[in-house]
Amino acid sequence: MVQTPLLDKVNTPADLKGLNDRELHQLADELRAETISVVSETGGHLGAGLGVVELTVALHAVFDTPRDRLIWDVSHQCYPHKILTGRRDRIRTLRQQGGLSGFTKRSESPYDPFGAAHSSTSISAALGFTMARELGGAPDPALGDAIAVIGDGSISAGMAFEALNNAGHLGKRMFVILNDNEMSIAPPTGAMSSYLSRIYVDKPAQDLKHAMKGALSLLPGPLQEGARRAKDLLKHVTIGGTLFEELGFNYLGPIDGHDLDQLLWVFRTLRERADEPMLVHVLTKKGKGYAPAEGAADRGHARAKFDVVTGKQHKTPSNAPSYTKVFAESLISEAQRDDKIVAVTAAMPDGTGLDLFAKHFPKRMFDVAIAEQHGVTFCAGLAAGGMKPFCAMYSTFLQRGYDQVVHDVAIQRLPVRFAIDRAGLVGADGATHAGSYDVAYLANLPGFVVMAAADEAELMHMVATAVAHDDGPIAFRFPRGEGEGIEMPERGVPLEIGKGRMIRQGKRVAILSFGTRLGEVLKACEALGAKGVTPTVADARFAKPLDRDLILQLARTHEALITVEEGAVGGFGSHVAQLLADEGVFDHGLKFRSMVLPDIFIDQASPRAMYDIAAMNAPHIEAKVLEVLGVAKLGKQA
Known part of the structure; x- marks a missing residue:
């Protein structure tokens, strides 16, 4: 059992207010050790939580939660937050029946002001709390500041940009913490990831820009206009936070997300002085402080129970292949015979098995990042262009692209193939990840074919069926976990459409x-x-x-x-x-x-x-x- 003398005295974030900065450093170390110990016993999301330990301590030490609303995007990084907010006595029930949720949950604690599990919702929610404060909502207790913590992967989604644009337009005081660990569930992709990387690389130019901003007010009046033009020129030729500033946010960063002294100084200053939307760009490392996680390809994203010393996971062996692997290998087999087959996923190449597909056909696999809406319409365009796109998404995530499924695929009767993973009830992730609704929301669309595999052999046949079907959209669903362990055919055979x-x-x-x-x-x-x-x-x-x-x-x-x-x-x-x-x-x-x-x-x-x-x-x-x-x-x- 880890020794946590300071953490043992913390029941709520109010207890952090009595600690000095040196003690907060010790508390962060103990919180990291406790998080590792907990997940080793329960399994769950490890790397994301380890990456925000110092950030969690700093936010709760400076802001007045729960009056100030702290909103974690996705919230799979919330285990340290739960430990500090009165739930440590139940933390080893995490993700178990009757226990704590693996995500933030409004019904669980007043310190969870907004539930999550899907990405890119935090800024919208924070803006809602901000405007509720401005309009006099929830007077007892009065609403304070809203703080959204969002990752570099999540901020690439369209909904996050919609929220940034709206918040910048309204111009009210709120805080967005961009937790940039260069790592979502899978390696990040897209222009936003490249943009954030350039901000980091060009930090000297960023420092110069902020130096000019501070020096402007010191110049004599007649010289200020010329200096202001020079500053604007620099703003547009350097990288910096230009994009966020154009959206109406004051940008600060990037700063070291593991330097607790720096975090405390920045947050204390902003809490005292900010009067507009603020975006703080924080650099962190997923899995920070635990070598087996830091050395993992996914930085320890999700783990079964494991040995703390070695990091080795305790997984139950199975003779049956997983449905996800059967899908991936079947698609690879079909793609070897048909060069029109392409695969698309939204930030889940490992979870959907398309990482295996990408090893064989790197130019025919597309990870569109956390952008299910774009992913669906991208597939529609591929289909209209003569390709055979397989849109591989979890059932619960495909819901986010439903308007595009209807308008861009179904109405145009385009032959997009939907491979729907995690169908049915999925276990420890709970209701937010259950694949409960895809049959209902797809089978009511004219021209759609909707299949469900009874076992892994049937899944092979349904992949082959989808390849052969060019008359409109087709979907097949399969669950998480291992198959039935039945004898498998050498290859899938197309089924007769509509025949049981x-x-x-x-x-x-x-x-x-x-x-x-x-x-x-x-x-x-x-x-x-x-x-x-x-x-x-x-x-x-x-x-x-x-x-x-x-x-x-x-x-x-x-x-x-x-x-x-x-x-x-x-x-x-x-x-x-x-x-x-x-x-x-x-x-x-x-x-x-x-x-x-x-x-x-x-x-x-x-x-x-x-x-x-x-x-x-x-x-x-x-x-x-x-x-x-x-x-x-x-x-x-x-």
């Missing part, structure tokens, strides 16, 4: 599965068989277009039909119900049930525990079958 498959023939009740709940359906059938119940089971494969013949056959030859899917109301089951209603099947007494995710946001837990909460594991499917047949109520065999 029979898995087993039974009687009385049919279960129509869409996605990887099929494994749980088959487990339920084993238990039901012991009770004399033998359901028919089919794998729908497609939510759109539906396999009309299969569904109507099941409905007309069974007393009951149950659909099972890893998605929300409005998805696959809703489309099946609409078909049955249109065909008048309900008029003949069919009992229909649709098992979907409940109408709640499910907090973090293991995926299995989350599906228990959702009542979608094998015992729940078994109970649903018995209920619809009346077996449980009557206590008899079917």
Whole structure:
């Protein structure tokens, strides 16, 4: 156990006000050691938190949180913040069922004024708090300053620029801390990353610009106008903070984000004197202070539980490949035979498996940075230009590009292939990362094909299907984690669009599965068989277009039909119900049930525990079958 005598005395940020600067240095060291110890036991996001330890201490020591609203963009770097804000006694419940969230969460603490988990929202939220203060909102306690902490990767997104532009126009006092660690989840890409790098390289010119700004007021009146023109000329020929200043912010930096003395001086000065929007450019190192993280390619971004001394992670070995790897290898195989295939992701090359694709086809993989909207329309342009783009995004992140999916892809009927990773409930990241809604928000679009893989072999076939499909947009979804461990085909074979498959023939009740709940359906059938119940089971494969013949056959030859899917109301089951209603099947007494995710946001837990909460594991499917047949109520065999 690490020794933390000063940290042991800190219950809230108010306790930092009684510490001198030397003690704050010691506190930062203890906070870093405690963060490493915690994540070694819980797993989670490590590198980002280690990179902002000094920044976290400085902000809480200088500003008056929670009256001053401290907003962490994405907030996967918030573990040190949580330790300092009254949650240290629960910090080892991080990302566990019933424990602390891995992100900021309004319902968890008054020190989390705005929840997060997706990027590039902090400046907009901070501006909202700022204008609420100006307009007299929340008078008890009165709103103070708003401080947004945003990374160099997150600030490249369009929403961040929209917020900067609006904030600069309104001109009210607020603070944006640009945490520049030259490292988002993956190495940063794009012009903004290059721009920030040039600011760092050109620091002497930046210093000269600030020296001129300070000296201007010392000149005699007649000389000031000429000097002002010279300063403006320098402003436009040097790099500096010109972009941010043109957007209406006073720019300060770059400064060393691990020099606590410098941070304290800057924040104390700004808190005392600032009267306009301020952007402070802070240089940090992801994983700072822990060698195994600093030496990692991702700077220790996300970690399973690990040994503190060696940094070695404790991962459970599996014989089955991950769905993400199966997708990547299938796409690589297809791309070797088809030079029109290109791949696009939004700052998640590792998470989507496209880092593997890039090793084989570096000129045919594009990481557009945190810009899902642009990524979708970029794919639309690629498709219109004759290429076969695969837009690989997590379900929860694709939501951010939905307007572009509708207007730029669907209406124009462009053959963009959407590879939707992290479908369904994903575990420790909780509701913000759950892939609950993609079936509902895609299957309602005319001309869209929507598939879900029941296992890793089916995923291979769906990649091949997407390659062969040129008549409009097509999507296939798959979950996080390992596959079923089944025998894999040598290569994928295109499926017939809109056709499902029979898995087993039974009687009385049919279960129509869409996605990887099929494994749980088959487990339920084993238990039901012991009770004399033998359901028919089919794998729908497609939510759109539906396999009309299969569904109507099941409905007309069974007393009951149950659909099972890893998605929300409005998805696959809703489309099946609409078909049955249109065909008048309900008029003949069919009992229909649709098992979907409940109408709640499910907090973090293991995926299995989350599906228990959702009542979608094998015992729940078994109970649903018995209920619809009346077996449980009557206590008899079917």
